Amino acid sequence: ETVLTQSPATLSLSPGETATLSCGASQRVSNNYVAWFQQKPGLAPRLLMYDASSRVSGTPDRFSGRGSGTDFTLTISRLEPEDFAVYYCQQYGSSPWTFGQGTKVEI
Amino acid sequence: QVQLQESGPGLVKPSQTLSLTCSVSGESITSDYYYWTWIRQSAGKGLEWIGRFYSTGTTNYNPSLKSRVTISIDTSKNHFSLRLTSVTAADSAVYYCATEDLQMSTFNYWGQGTLVAVSP
Numbered sequence: 443e444t445v446l447t448q449s450p451a452t453l454s455l456s457p458g459e460t461a462t463l464s465c466g467a468s469q470r471v472s473n474n475y476v477a478w479f480q481q482k483p484g485l486a487p488r489l490l491m492y493d494a495s496s497r498v499s500g501t502p503d504r505f506s507g508r509g510s511g512t513d514f515t516l517t518i519s520r521l522e523p524e525d526f527a528v529y530y531c532q533q534y535g536s537s538p539w540t541f542g543q544g545t546k547v548e549i
Numbered sequence: 550q551v552q553l554q555e556s557g558p559g560l561v562k563p564s565q566t567l568s569l570t571c572s573v574s575g576e577s578i579t580s581d582y583y584y585w586t587w588i589r590q591s592a593g594k595g596l597e598w599i600g601r602f603y604s605t606g607t608t609n610y611n612p613s614l615k616s617r618v619t620i621s622i623d624t625s626k627n628h629f630s631l632r633l634t635s636v637t638a639a640d641s642a643v644y645y646c647a648t649e650d651l652q653m654s655t656f657n658y659w660g661q662g663t664l665v666a667v668s669p
Contacts (some may be wrong), residue, residue, distance in 0.1 A: 443612075477655040486645055486659035487596070498657065530596060534654050538611040541596035 444469050444533050446542035453547045461518040463545045465531035469512065472535035476514045478507055479530045481544075487530060491516065518547070551575045551583070553646045553660035561640075561667050567633040571646030571660060578627045579604050584649035585629040586656060587620060591642035601649055602629055641667045 445468040453461055465476065474494040479487035489498050491507040494514055504519040518525055526549050531542040557569035571585070578585065584601040591597070600610035602620045610618050619632040633640060644665055648658040 475654060477653075479656075486647075486662050487656075488659075489653075489655060489657050492653045492655050496653075498653070532596070532655060537609060538613070539598040539655075541598075543595050 443538050444471065444536055444540050446531055446533060446540055448529075448531060448542035448545045450545060451543075453545060454549070455521055455547065456549065457521050457523055459521050461516075461521055461525070461547050463516040463518075463529055463531075463547070465509070465514040465516070465542050467512040467514070467533060469536075471512065471514075471533045474510050474514075475533060475535035476507070476509065477532045477534065478505075478516045479532065479541075480525075481528045481530065490529075521547070523549075551648055551658040553648070553658060555644060555646050555660045555663040557644075557663060557665070559664055559666060561636055561665060562669055563637055563667055564635055567631070567636050567640060567665055567667075569631045569644055569646075569663065569665070570628050571630070572626075572628045574627070576648075578622050578624055578629060582651055584609075584651070585620070585622060586647045586649045587631045588645045588647055588656065588659075589642040590645065590662070591639075593639070594642075597642075599631065599633075599644075636667045638667050641665060 476494045478491040481487040495507045552574045554572045586601040587599040622629040643662040645662045646660045647656040650657045
């Protein structure tokens with residue numbers, strides 16, 4: 443199975459700053475089938491991005507995704523208070539679908 | 550807008566069978582637009598895809614759980630179910646039902662999750 447490794451584990455930033463989250467895959471992810479989710483305490487994950495760089499309807503444009511092959515990045519520009527959460531990458535290029543272990547973006 | 554709601558016992562004894570149901574509203578369970586999916590989250594293993602059911606009857610399971618998992622649907626109740634046999638403490642987790650959108654190929658709607666503990 444494809445193992446996803448996210449870094450860093452924790453990112454300590456202030457509102458207004460930029461967060462750069464990395465997701466590395468143990469093998470090439472076909473068609474760049476990578477999604478990003480945001481999770482807040484006590485809630486289910488929420489889909490933000492799919493196909494590495496496509497925003498889901500309702501995702502603010504300060505969120506951007508890029509990458510190909512085995513290296514993917516989620517960038518959050520101009521952090522807002524509501525952006526402080528845990529972020530997970532997920533691949534759906536090869537079964538079984540797998541998730542990274544998460545990056546916590548904290549104030 | 551699809552809405553999902555998990556239900557089932559919060560405590561299961563080791564070696565027994567975990568059974569959960571996901572009630573679906575806003576979409577027919579026979580829809581061609583979604584795979585009906587179960588995902589779990591634990592402190593030890595993080596988020597783990599369990600498996601999915603499609604309207605044609607096709608199921609796909611995580612190989613790590615395949616021998617113990619069954620996902621099925623009930624069209625009369627518009628819900629789908631998860632059955633996990635021979636549970637151990639390692640199966641303790643928050644269980645989510647979700648939809649895998651055929652166009653985006655990932656999980657766009659989620660239930661709120663239900664905590665299941667495996668303990669004597």
